[in-house]
Amino acid sequence: MSATIKDIAQLAGVSHTTVSRALNGSPLIHPATRERIVQIAEQLHYTPNRSARSLVHGRSNSIGIFFSTLGEGTSSSFFHASVRGVSRVLQDRYNLVVRGIDDYADYREVGPKRFEGALVMSQQDRDDAFLRHLQEQQIPHVVLNRRAGGEEMASIVAGDREGAFALTKHLIGLGHRRIAVLEGVSGFRATRERMSGYEDALRAAGLGRRRDYTAAGRYDLASGYEGMLRLLALPERPTAVFCMNDEMAVGALKAAREAGISVPDDLSLAGFDDNGFSAYVTPPLTTVRRPIEEMSREGARVLLAMLEGRPAPAGTTCLPAELVVRGSTGPCGCRSSAG
Amino acid sequence: MSATIKDIAQLAGVSHTTVSRALNGSPLIHPATRERIVQIAEQLHYTPNRSARSLVHGRSNSIGIFFSTLGEGTSSSFFHASVRGVSRVLQDRYNLVVRGIDDYADYREVGPKRFEGALVMSQQDRDDAFLRHLQEQQIPHVVLNRRAGGEEMASIVAGDREGAFALTKHLIGLGHRRIAVLEGVSGFRATRERMSGYEDALRAAGLGRRRDYTAAGRYDLASGYEGMLRLLALPERPTAVFCMNDEMAVGALKAAREAGISVPDDLSLAGFDDNGFSAYVTPPLTTVRRPIEEMSREGARVLLAMLEGRPAPAGTTCLPAELVVRGSTGPCGCRSSAG
DNA sequence: TCGGTCATTGTTCACGTGTGCATGCCTATG
């Protein structure tokens, strides 16, 4: 099996204490001794036993990234970008453990001994129970993607509200007055944020919000398709539709095309996220780019700072989202706004 | 901090050994004693210290899922489906640690003490060095997505070759004779498998393979677009194009549309993977459904069997891929096959 | 009643690492 510090100690003719100190850079060790020990360690391919270290330090050396769910509701591109970003920052200083919050039957498995820190990719308020658990267990954590808790909790969000506001304003600027929204999962915080950005923009333009211009969706392709069918069946059809993510927008696009409605000539359509596909469908989607990978990277950096006792920003950090205008939105071709 | 078995022992008036045995279901313990101990444990919210357990057992309780890379070349839907499948099987019996092979500067960090088992989502032969390392370290592992090693190594693959064969045959059956291929990353094993399926089908139909009908790509949207531009610029344009994944097919679709070429009337186009978007773009993509999540689930099951000493299948297990015919492929409209 | 057996529990050590305290050596200083 693999070598231990005791093996090294024996070969070097010193005690295991000396070896431990030498390898950990203690200033107490004579340079020559250290040199010798390091060489022997190299030679034996010594790798410290994480479990033993964890035991003595009371730290597990692993960090969890928790998603509300690993299944439906978490889009692939979002999941990928998140894990990639965090993984890049943590490198191999910590084990990155991926889990879905809804997979836990009992949060008690999540303890400070098992997770040194946690990144919570939180979509819904339902996750608050999990966050409370983390707090009780005194596990340092950063909430990503959702404004959560008070000033004491660090969270990193991307400008959902601002993005939705800018997008809606863009549509209004194009002359649209009948602007519908294809909603995401209603429990998700991002859904509410985007909704309020949409509403604020309407209000700022003196437009009222119409109940029938909201269609429910689930952030996936199928629900985008179905929701669009419902909107198209309305007696007074909207001239623009804001889909709360790109997946739904692609679904909506299909529904529109099948109904013989041209985008953007007959109807403007916009998405959210800029998930990669949005630039490639036809017409390319106007959308809002959300800096997901940056968000997860920043979250990981903040968590590291917390773990290492460095000063870490509390409260909410908001990374700006950016309106990306492409071909799926155009000037309103409707006969005035008389309605 | 959290309670230990010693705390419980003291409260129960027994030795810590008795507590350990009671909680681990040893038959040596008197039912009444066990009852009492379990109750106290509940009361104290006892959770076993994983590090201590790991140390004494020499097992880390974590399993790694390693991707060739977490960055480019690994599509989001593939990544998501893989992690989800494995996570679902492992539940909370193990920590699932996600890493990119190319992120390691030194494989020595991957040892049997740190990873009890490994799932390798391998794309390229370059990963063989990593696999050899796992073998040397005697870390049980299962290779997913790629046929690797000899009979002694377990690997689970999805029918890349068979799928590509079926797809190409489908195109030939529609009357196509000039069938081009838009290749994925050339180092990837899946690329070679799909290529050979394509070639075999051509050969079986008595068709020769033309050098100029191969365009290089990288499994992403942009390279699909660029590759298609090159194919369209050929003096004798192909009547059908097999794209090695759906991402590239979507990129290719955009290029075709911009060139004023109608799919499938002027040109048939097919993808691979059935990544979810393929059914929703216009026209919906003919593709091959790869059972990625099943593959990862099966891999996890096999690994669990290996770890628990149960009989596990060695060698390669191949899960069938399924041809899905949609609207992007149609009968060849070219003036005979005279060329 | 005594030896033996079984059921139940306790004692002690091990896993690999890190740390407080003791120890020994060398040197400088009075």
Add this chain to the structure above:
DNA sequence: CATAGGCATGCACACGTGAACAATGACCGA
């Protein structure tokens, strides 16, 4: 020369858990 002090190292224990072995007591058959 004696002593103090700094440097380098070793000893012993702790972390929480599990297991081999020992020990205790009850019960049974002879």
